Amino acid sequence: MVQEEMRRGPWTEEEDLKLVYFVNMFGDRRWDFIAKVSGLNRTGKSCRLRWVNYLHPDLKRGKLTSQEEHLVMELHSKWGNRWSRIARKLPGRTDNEIKNFWRTFMRKKKALEKKRASPSSSSSSSSLSSINHAVDSHASKEVGEESFYDTGGYGHDDVMGLISAGEEFSLDDIWKDIVLSEDNNNNIQQEPLYELQSQEGCNFSSPPAMIYSPSSWEYNSSHPLWVMDEEESNKMLFPATSDQYYYSCYEQGNAFLTG
DNA sequence: AAAGAGCGCAACCGCATACTC
């Protein structure tokens, strides 16, 4: 059978709208089915990913808060790279997001480590050196090429040891250490890498998904589908100019179901 | 102002597991 070439790459706004519409209609389970009936010409996998990582109404946007970052560190020390598991403890955050955060963190750490490796700097009592130890004690198990990822966590004892009462510094200190180090190197600190901010204080970017702001959906997280008046949902999702187009999508979906 | 480097994030890939028939 000749398989039609699937679309790949970044999603367009129109595709997003379509996907949201069909997920709203059929739920966020049957991805292959949704991929087919929507006519998106994407794989079910791709649709799921887009939904989970970007379009889901419960998603938070913007940087992780300090609390969230702490939690990630803590949970990673327990569970290692079990990103989805960690993500479940951070409502509104995706495994992808956490993975990216961790990668960035490790990258910074490596960079800092490199700088510190220069002979002039050896403040062994710094909190960073301690977390380095914690991280390295595990990461060093890996052989050969260094990876951004620590594949098994710091080791609970390592990091929790740092956090525990026995030590005189917290993860805050560790972060401060990184920030300070950056400060020293850059002189100009445009904005603290890591500042306390309220959950609502997130720096929202404005992706297309915000067009259908989650707050405007009566989303009930305990329910697989958004609860929404059909007429209302049509109005919100599809501007008058494209009504006909999306109704045809609707028809298409129904036709597929009813055969 | 232009070029290059670095960073952040979205998306893809391959494998594992769960589910359905």
Added chain:
DNA sequence: GGAGTATGCGGTTGCGCTCTT
């Protein structure tokens, strides 16, 4: 119980934006 299919997860890549020189 086994095969086929769908879904979930972790790792990796590539692109675009921002910052630096």
